[in-house]
Amino acid sequence: MNESSPLGALALHFLVISLFAIGGANSVLPEMHRQVVDIAGWMTDAQFAQTFAIAQAAPGPNMLVVTLIGWHVAGLWGALIATLAMCGPTCVLAYVVGGVWDRFREARWRRVVQGGLVPLTIGLIAASGVLLSEGAARTPATAAFTLVTALVLFFTRLSPLWMLAAGGALGALGLI
Amino acid sequence: MADPLPTSLPQDTAPPPPGIGQLFLGFLSVAVVAFGGVLPIARRALVERHRWLTPDEFTELVGLAQFLPGPNIVNLSVIVGARFRGIPGALAAFLGLTAVPAVGVVLAGMVFSRYGDVTAVADMLAGLAAAAAGLVLAMAARMAEPLWRRPQAHAILIALLAFVGIVATPVSLPVLMLTLGPVSILLAWWAQRGRP
Numbered sequence: 479m480n481e482s483s484p485l486g487a488l489a490l491h492f493l494v495i496s497l498f499a500i501g502g503a504n505s506v507l508p509e510m511h512r513q514v515v516d517i518a519g520w521m522t523d524a525q526f527a528q529t530f531a532i533a534q535a536a537p538g539p540n541m542l543v544v545t546l547i548g549w550h551v552a553g554l555w556g557a558l559i560a561t562l563a564m565c566g567p568t569c570v571l572a573y574v575v576g577g578v579w580d581r582f583r584e585a586r587w588r589r590v591v592q593g594g595l596v597p598l599t600i601g602l603i604a605a606s607g608v609l610l611s612e613g614a615a616r617t618p619a620t621a622a623f624t625l626v627t628a629l630v631l632f633f634t635r636l637s638p639l640w641m642l643a644a645g646g647a648l649g650a651l652g653l654i
Numbered sequence: 655m656a657d658p659l660p661t662s663l664p665q666d667t668a669p670p671p672p673g674i675g676q677l678f679l680g681f682l683s684v685a686v687v688a689f690g691g692v693l694p695i696a697r698r699a700l701v702e703r704h705r706w707l708t709p710d711e712f713t714e715l716v717g718l719a720q721f722l723p724g725p726n727i728v729n730l731s732v733i734v735g736a737r738f739r740g741i742p743g744a745l746a747a748f749l750g751l752t753a754v755p756a757v758g759v760v761l762a763g764m765v766f767s768r769y770g771d772v773t774a775v776a777d778m779l780a781g782l783a784a785a786a787a788g789l790v791l792a793m794a795a796r797m798a799e800p801l802w803r804r805p806q807a808h809a810i811l812i813a814l815l816a817f818v819g820i821v822a823t824p825v826s827l828p829v830l831m832l833t834l835g836p837v838s839i840l841l842a843w844w845a846q847r848g849r850p
């Protein structure tokens with residue numbers, strides 16, 4: 479793997495990101511965006527929002543956006559390496575901690591740490607939402623649809639799939 | 655097959671522990687119907703359909719999966735797989751959850767980039783992206799609900815700082831989290847002082 483190959487950069491980037499992904503893949507989207515769009519220039523803003531949308535619309539865990547970014551940047555190897563970098567180290571950690579969890583699940587420090595991380599996660603996911611909205615908003619109507627989707631999914635228990643389908647359909651018909 | 659882990663599950667009502675193949679298929683069945691949020695679907699499969707976990711065990715393992723860094727549902731698959739069948743079980747559950755959907759997502763990506771020049775496809779993708787962004791906004795709003803139901807000044811402050819830090823400053827996520835994280839934990843500790 480030489481210096482100019484993006485594979486090393488992909489691996490390192492997602493490895494670092496995974497360790498900070500408290501609250502799941504959605505809380506590290508802005509950092510992915512920063513690296514992938516702003517620093518490396520692998521994608522445009524709109525491409526990033528669309529890649530995320532494809533990963534959301536396809537079945538499977540939403541961290542597969544990482545697989546898709548890897549594929550976009552460096553084909554099959556990119557997809558594999560990005561996915562493994564995102565999951566490998568944290569899976570090992572989950573395996574190890576899962577085995578000893580019973581020992582400290584009631585510990586007070588654990589609740590304190592968790593209590594401290596929750597507001598941080600909320601801020602990060604909200605930031606993800608705003609960044610994705612900016613990337614997705616190509617017209618005022620598109621932006622309005624993002625807002626409507628957010629409101630519908632917040633106030634109802636409708637499956638997100640319906641809003642994704644509606645967005646796709648309205649888009650294809652040229653209505654938003 | 656690896657030596658089974660000493661299991662801490664109550665064996666009286668629980669069905670026999672799943673094998674490697676069952677773990678793979680179980681998590682695959684979760685993944686292929688998982689649109690948007692995976693956790694509710696995982697709960698239905700693991701607790702209600704397969705009865706591998708009790709509701710309490712599920713809630714607790716989800717808590718652990720969320721506490722650890724990395725994608726939550728992936729962590730959950732590793733923890734559940736390992737619990738029943740050690741490392742091979744963890745691998746089987748992980749691959750069941752990710753391998754087939756990864757191929758699917760790449761195929762979808764290929765289709766969209768192949769036909770991305772077709773106006774209708776590009777427009778559809780734009781509409782999809784708008785909805786997906788709204789989905790994340792709704793998720794953040796739901797998570798933030800407790801913040802305004804039972805307002806705690808320090809939690810709101812940290813959430814706002816994290817938000818502004820990411821959206822409006824060039825600070826990187828690791829730097830932000832290594833700065834705000836300890837402060838937030840310290841504040842959470844301060845707020846919990848004197849409670850049992």
